Amino acid sequence: MRLDLAPKTLFITLGFACLLAIWLSLALGPVSLPMMDTLRAVLHLVGVPMAEDNLQQAELIVGQIRLPRTLLGLAVGAVLALSGVAMQGLFRNPLADPGLVGVSSGAALGAAVAIVAGASLGGLPEPFQPYLLSICAFAGGLGVTAIVYRLGRRDGHTSVSTMLLAGVAMTALAGSIIGLFAYLADDASLRTLTFWNLGTLNGASYARLWPLLLVCAAVILWLPRRAKALNALLLGESEARHLGIEVERLKRELILCIALGVGAAVAAAGLIGFIGLIVPHLVRLLTGPDHRIVLPASALAGASLLLFADIFARLVMAPAELPIGIVTVFIGAPFFLFLLVRGRA
Amino acid sequence: MRFTSRLIAIVTGLFIAHLACAASPEPQRWVSAGGALTEWIVALGGESRLVGVDSTSQHPRSVKSLPGIGYQRQLSAEGILTLRPNVLIGTEEMGPPPVIQQLRTAGVQVEVLSASAELPALQASLERLGVLLGREGEARQLSDQFIKRLATEHQRVTQLKRAAPGVLLLVSHAGSAPMVAGAGTVGDWLITQAGGRNLATHTGYKVFSTEAMSGLNPEVLVVSDRAQNGVQPREALLRENPLLRATKALRDNRVVEIDPTLLVGGLGPRLPDAVRSLADAFYPGAAPGSARASNAR
Amino acid sequence: MLIGKDIGIVRDGKQVLDSIELTMAHGQMVGVLGPNGAGKSTLLAALCGELAPTRGQVFLDDIPLDQWRGPERARRLAVLPQSSTLSFAFKVEEVVAMGRLPHESGQQRDAEIIQHAFEAADAMHLLGRSYLTLSGGERQRVHLARALAQVWPGEEGQVLLLDEPTSALDPLHQHTTLLAVRAFADRGGAVMVILHDLNLAARYCDRLLLLSQGLAYVSGTPQQVLTPDALMSVFGLDVLVQPHPERGHPLVITR
Numbered sequence: 028m029r030l031d032l033a034p035k036t037l038f039i040t041l042g043f044a045c046l047l048a049i050w051l052s053l054a055l056g057p058v059s060l061p062m063m064d065t066l067r068a069v070l071h072l073v074g075v076p077m078a079e080d081n082l083q084q085a086e087l088i089v090g091q092i093r094l095p096r097t098l099l100g101l102a103v104g105a106v107l108a109l110s111g112v113a114m115q116g117l118f119r120n121p122l123a124d125p126g127l128v129g130v131s132s133g134a135a136l137g138a139a140v141a142i143v144a145g146a147s148l149g150g151l152p153e154p155f156q157p158y159l160l161s162i163c164a165f166a167g168g169l170g171v172t173a174i175v176y177r178l179g180r181r182d183g184h185t186s187v188s189t190m191l192l193a194g195v196a197m198t199a200l201a202g203s204i205i206g207l208f209a210y211l212a213d214d215a216s217l218r219t220l221t222f223w224n225l226g227t228l229n230g231a232s233y234a235r236l237w238p239l240l241l242v243c244a245a246v247i248l249w250l251p252r253r254a255k256a257l258n259a260l261l262l263g264e265s266e267a268r269h270l271g272i273e274v275e276r277l278k279r280e281l282i283l284c285i286a287l288g289v290g291a292a293v294a295a296a297g298l299i300g301f302i303g304l305i306v307p308h309l310v311r312l313l314t315g316p317d318h319r320i321v322l323p324a325s326a327l328a329g330a331s332l333l334l335f336a337d338i339f340a341r342l343v344m345a346p347a348e349l350p351i352g353i354v355t356v357f358i359g360a361p362f363f364l365f366l367l368v369r370g371r372a
Numbered sequence: 373m374r375f376t377s378r379l380i381a382i383v384t385g386l387f388i389a390h391l392a393c394a395a396s397p398e399p400q401r402w403v404s405a406g407g408a409l410t411e412w413i414v415a416l417g418g419e420s421r422l423v424g425v426d427s428t429s430q431h432p433r434s435v436k437s438l439p440g441i442g443y444q445r446q447l448s449a450e451g452i453l454t455l456r457p458n459v460l461i462g463t464e465e466m467g468p469p470p471v472i473q474q475l476r477t478a479g480v481q482v483e484v485l486s487a488s489a490e491l492p493a494l495q496a497s498l499e500r501l502g503v504l505l506g507r508e509g510e511a512r513q514l515s516d517q518f519i520k521r522l523a524t525e526h527q528r529v530t531q532l533k534r535a536a537p538g539v540l541l542l543v544s545h546a547g548s549a550p551m552v553a554g555a556g557t558v559g560d561w562l563i564t565q566a567g568g569r570n571l572a573t574h575t576g577y578k579v580f581s582t583e584a585m586s587g588l589n590p591e592v593l594v595v596s597d598r599a600q601n602g603v604q605p606r607e608a609l610l611r612e613n614p615l616l617r618a619t620k621a622l623r624d625n626r627v628v629e630i631d632p633t634l635l636v637g638g639l640g641p642r643l644p645d646a647v648r649s650l651a652d653a654f655y656p657g658a659a660p661g662s663a664r665a666s667n668a669r
Numbered sequence: 670m671l672i673g674k675d676i677g678i679v680r681d682g683k684q685v686l687d688s689i690e691l692t693m694a695h696g697q698m699v700g701v702l703g704p705n706g707a708g709k710s711t712l713l714a715a716l717c718g719e720l721a722p723t724r725g726q727v728f729l730d731d732i733p734l735d736q737w738r739g740p741e742r743a744r745r746l747a748v749l750p751q752s753s754t755l756s757f758a759f760k761v762e763e764v765v766a767m768g769r770l771p772h773e774s775g776q777q778r779d780a781e782i783i784q785h786a787f788e789a790a791d792a793m794h795l796l797g798r799s800y801l802t803l804s805g806g807e808r809q810r811v812h813l814a815r816a817l818a819q820v821w822p823g824e825e826g827q828v829l830l831l832d833e834p835t836s837a838l839d840p841l842h843q844h845t846t847l848l849a850v851r852a853f854a855d856r857g858g859a860v861m862v863i864l865h866d867l868n869l870a871a872r873y874c875d876r877l878l879l880l881s882q883g884l885a886y887v888s889g890t891p892q893q894v895l896t897p898d899a900l901m902s903v904f905g906l907d908v909l910v911q912p913h914p915e916r917g918h919p920l921v922i923t924r
Contacts (some may be wrong), residue, residue, distance in 0.1 A: 227446070346439055347441055
């Protein structure tokens with residue numbers, strides 16, 4: 028059941044949606060800036076000579092607060108959506124979510140360790156202090172995925188069904204360890220942990236952004252090149268092998284891509300759910316499962332969706348902010364239920 | 373006498389204000405992140421400057437109508453900037469760090485005061501607040517008063533030469549999941565200041581089993597309930613943990629209730645009253661005119 | 670040409686196949702028969718490189734199969750499995766087009782080949798439909814088209830292995846499928862097909878291999894293999910074998 032949008036139409040629409048999302052993300056916020064000021068600030072930031080009268084506030088808000096936030100949203104949205112496509116290809120199931128291999132729970136565990144134990148350990152030297160949480164989350168995500176991957180390997184062959192079960196088990200285990208840390212945590216750490224688990228694009232800064240942008244660029248450049256192989260993998264592992272694809276290597280690379288991508292995204296922005304599950308689904312509903320289209324389209328759609336969600340998150344309760352993970356769940360869960368009811372999952 | 377000291381304080385204040393005006397205009401728009409800090413600001417007469425407060429600022433009632441900036445560890449830079457503040461005042465618990473940095477870059481004066489439950493920290497905080505508000509004299513006064521009242525209570529109970537009662541302080545939500553205050557918490561500080569002996573030796577807040585609590589057998593139980601929806605904390609606690617009836621505290625009916633907002637965000641101005649109520653409960657019939665009811669909300 | 674020499678496979682300590690010799694010459698269609706568990710699918714897995722034999726070797730064009738690089742092998746050897754677990758809503762053209770993955774023949778040539786493959790598999794009327802809306806038999810024909818497209822046109826040196834390609838098909842399409850496979854062989858390709866239906870095997874195959882409990886019971890022409898004694902011994906089936914009235918190949922009639 029698909030709408031059969033022609034690729035050209037799809038990309039033009041998604042491209043437009045993405046540009047609109049970027050513009051709105053730069054122009055809208057709790058502080059109301061006149062559109063012209065925003066435009067002039069943006070142009071000035073990219074180097075176009077501009078009359079600088081009254082531009083200071085706009086440049087500060089747009090350049091220091093909204094622009095890094097927009098870039099973070101684009102990168103996280105794209106990477107999560109692409110990881111979702113990779114997961115669904117790897118498990119040959121349209122309901123697979125990147126969290127199934129344990130990367131999300133591993134990252135949450137890493138974050139819990141950093142938040143609760145970091146305080147008592149005194150923390151790292153000054154320059155690294157702000158990175159501690161991200162580093163621990165990233166390491167946790169990779170670590171748990173590595174364990175799940177090892178559990179799924181036997182005789183040089185990776186069994187995705189074993190990995191699925193291992194992922195479920197590791198997620199449960201990580202959950203109980205996180206519970207232990209929550210018990211040991213004081214009030215303040217507990218609140219911080221809770222907020223982190225809900226995800227946020229708040230506090231985005233260029234310094235913390237560049238590692239994620241690197242990983243994001245790597246994923247965006249690498250995955251689409253495996254589009255045809257991913258198509259074949261959907262037929263089945265044997266069938267793909269018969270078509271000449273090195274299936275074991277492809278599976279390894281996909282798992283690595285998912286671990287790095289989701290790990291980096293979670294390290295930068297906390298746990299944001301449902302993007303990896305919903306976006307590829309939406310794209311397939313519009314245009315079919317051909318990865319050559321689904322991959323780039325999902326990246327665009329994921330980035331746009333996350334930005335729109337973020338705009339809502341920062342406006343709805345201004346001057347306070349709603350954690351973005353809540354917004355994505357509110358969009359994602361009903362849509363997921365709708366898919367199940369429709370029986371087309 | 374009092375009038376003279378007030379006069380001196382006002383003149384001194386004006387003088388300093390004059391000096392400050394020569395340098396830069398006094399900050400007029402304040403955002404406060406921290407319940408106790410907000411209370412001190414109001415106590416020092418700075419309520420008119422407040423344009424926004426965080427979610428832990430619940431007293432006095434009037435500040436609850438101010439715009440909220442959310443939880444103090446998850447502030448939004450742009451959100452705070454909509455209030456066009458000159459000063460953001462909070463404790464070291466403010467965050468996240470990039471947001472604080474963004475606010476500094478935007479020209480907001482960020483003042484970080486200590487949130488620890490220790491008197492020297494409180495004195496330093498009050499002193500700084502005094503400088504910022506141009507009310508150094510009043511700040512020093514409040515600081516001295518705070519310490520003096522604590523000393524008075526301390527003297528009162530030590531004079532009695534009675535053994536300090538064993539106390540447990542419980543924080544629960546509608547009676548369930550009661551957590552016991554241990555060392556380093558404001559709860560522990562309160563118990564000690566009021567001349568009690570905290571039977572809990574751990575650090576921070578921990579969940580105890582009812583069995584463990586009965587085993588410690590406190591003579592006085594201090595309860596604090598976060599639900600605050602009209603449910604009587606004591607009844608709720610007993611409903612959820614009926615075995616507590618076996619403790620000495622409940623058999624002798626020595627249960628005190630205190631406001632949970634007193635326990636977070638450092639030392640605030642309502643604490644001396646709370647210490648007084650607790651001391652009364654720990655040493656009943658000790659001083660005239662202090663036979664207050666146990667509710668200290 | 671695909672040759673299996675002295676193939677032996679042990680799985681979970683059990684000797685599933687032993688000392689199997691099989692030569693698939695170009696232009697020939699070899700049928701593999703046997704009861705369930707005789708090792709037919711295991712043999713196919715060994716011949717296409719999916720299973721490494723415990724003993725013996727498989728040669729494609731005189732080069733050991735494990736030395737072939739994936740895409741090169743895929744250009745010469747295609748496999749049609751018994752069933753498919755594809756659960757994504759591809760168009761049937763997209764599924765068949767995946768057969769051209771190992772090749773770099775360009776879009777136009779690919780489109781021509783896909784068209785031919787659809788015709789050969791008698792699936793032209795399915796064009797434009799979503800794979801998930803097809804019946805089991807229709808899906809099988811789409812996959813047949815895919816396999817044909819992979820090794821189109823079936824010249825000398827190209828090999829097609831099929832695992833029970835007629836199991837879900839109605840009688841007409843059982844024949845059209847095997848006719849298409851036969852045409853592939855006639856153009857020069859080599860074919861191995863696992864079949865349950867003895868009469869279909871007798872009609873379309875040049876040679877037959879009858880497996881019993883992992884061993885080659887008998888191999889040769891249909892006349893040589895399909896004898897009442899052999900069929901009683903291997904299948905436990907009491908049969909009469911008579912020549913087909915018009916075509917002359919053996920016709921197995923159960924008593």
